[in-house]
Amino acid sequence: MHDLWFGAFLSPEAAGRERLLRHVTLADRLGLDLVGVQDHPYQAGFLDTWTLLSAVAARTERIRLVPDVLNLPLRPPAVLAGAAASLDLLSGGRVELGLGAGAFWDAVAAMGGRRLSPPRSIEALAEAITIIRALWTPGEPVVFEGAHYRLGGARPGPFPAHPIGIWIGAIKRRMLELTGRMGDGWLASSFCSPPGAVAAQAGILDAAAADAGRDAAEIRKVYNIGGTFSPLPGPGFLDGPPALWAEQLTELVLDVGMTGFVLAPGPEAERDLRTFAQEVAPAVREAVAREHGGPAPAPAERPVTLADLDEEGRPSSPKRDPAALTPEQRRLGRHLVEVHDGYRREMRQVQDAVEQVASELPAIDRLTVRQNHWTLGTFCATFCRLLTVHHTVRNETMFPALLERDPALAPVIKKLEQEHEVIAELLTRLDEACLEMLRNPARIDLVRIRADRLADVLSSHFAYEEAELAEPIARLEVCVWLGDRLIG
Template sequence: MPDYRHDLLFGVFLSPAVADMQRTLENVRLAESAGLDLVGMQDHPYHPGFADTPTLLTQIALATRTLTVFPDVASLPLRGPVTLASWAATLAEISGGRVALGLGSGAHQGGIAALGGPSWTPGQQVQALDEAVRVVRGLLDGRPGHTVEGEFYRLRDAPPILGRRVEVPLWLGGYRPRTLNLIGCLADGWIPSSAYMGPGEMAAATPLVDEAATAAGRDPAAVRRLYNIDGVFTSGASGGFLHGPPKVWAEQLAELALDLGVSGFVLASGRPGDIELFAREVVPAVREEVDRGRST
């Protein structure tokens, strides 16, 4: 499997927990000062201890100058594609384009149902995600009169949001084959998490995305591969994936970049020491190793 030679992006995956909000904002400032690129944030509106993710991401984008923000990933059943497209387009306008739209078909069915959301089967989740992508694309492409006649979402002669084309990358989360097929056909990026899909599983899933892209007439390189990662920094020898000193982390992440085409790594940690160590030692070592690999 190829390295698609995308520019490498590094970021942090932070919590919208109300109790941690001050620390989260401090970690945002740390991430920017350390030279990271991205801030992702989980979206679980049914969680009683969580603040509203789009609101927090808007605050983060406006309080920073270099970070790109994205929901990691937005809950489609409770947010809806029109609302998400409008939010992303507006934030792109006022932040200078520093937003991506991460979108998922919706986990935690009990929580979704508790807020009056739909109870979809796995097949319906994929169909709804497909329709939602088409709705978002249509509203952002700047052309008038967009129509989607779907089972779950419909547009009829809809005007474009902001009245013109808005560039917002659409990154989809997903693990099942049908979702991977959809990602290859329609998405700008794929963003799984190492907690649910380890490197070996990602290696097995990556060809499904590539094959779907090719079958749809797309270059597989059109789908950026990002990876939510979590691990443990130690001073001893490696204890597995991302369990060891920064040098081991850098070697493992560079291997993913060169062998699987992963070009974005988002660290799931709210610990300032981890963020600082990741930015100071892991990120430059990964860049150096990938540059060396690409040159040979």
């Protein structure tokens, strides 16, 4: 059986490229196994996938790179073989190749690609896989005569640094059967194939592999997923706390044979990636190891820790069964997340404003530069002031109310108060960086560094507070400040 891999599925939007690259480097630091990038060359607002993956390779050290999946009708297979092998060599053997037969045929045709029927597109994909593998294999020049592609003596090479897996994006029977016959891996998606459907699709793939004389377990099954992290369980797939995610993904490993999960994070991408890497992935690995009766898996490469918060030393309070809560109590618990979500959005706006001012610096006149820096400094100062008030309210009202009703929460609340002090120091340092920027515009780099550091700390702190206090707030019916309103 393959090792379990966990990754991030990121949208290559050109307008959000700086945020995208931050998420990529975060995924690498967190110890995730792969990053998947969709490929829609006809989308004018998307970065080119291969160009983006090259930039990702240069910014990362260990994470695998997967086009998820490439649009074959717009990418000649012989050229694609060289591109994939080249990136594999340049990245130190970190590339897997996701391929699709094609979709959105009007858009493909608009860019000069051939419009193919479903059966012919599958034939073309099978030919392309044959060509790519031939050009990755040392030997004589390759001659190939197919219905869709021809090679007239192409020389193999360059050769990949490692055996690149060809993972096929497949939903319908004929594509699933092709994957069973020829694929090294299968890419499915919960957005198109929820768990019940993907289990049936896996059965078709496994049967096709067996008919071809292959061991279906040799085909890596990777599932692109999306969901919502929240302290209390919701009604849908992957909607609730990390433990619920781990339980549902473990079932897919044991019942369907999934060996990879690639998360499309939500609006709170940093929080989602941290939770997925640090809580869900280890729990799934441990549960699968227990079920198989083997030793617990060795810990993955240690994720980045926020030493200022002493994440490893955080206490935890006893958890109650959330099913016992009334709908009104659940509403109270969810308000904590809503408050934090507002600050998460504003923190992202601060980071985006920093990037915008930094990118405009060479192109605008000195007066506009100074005006933009003053505006950015005011924006940062306002955010810092609001967050300081938020934590003061927490320390002086909500925390004492919780302690009065449940003294067992004391270690958690003490830790949260200590983390408020850490955040206060980071807010002060961000203010100082903004002042330096006003004196010397080139110091916007310091503003960027300190804003990113604050964002990382806030993401971790908010996640911890939600995990520990959402249920007690709901159970004890304690008031929560939401903006300027008191909830409860």
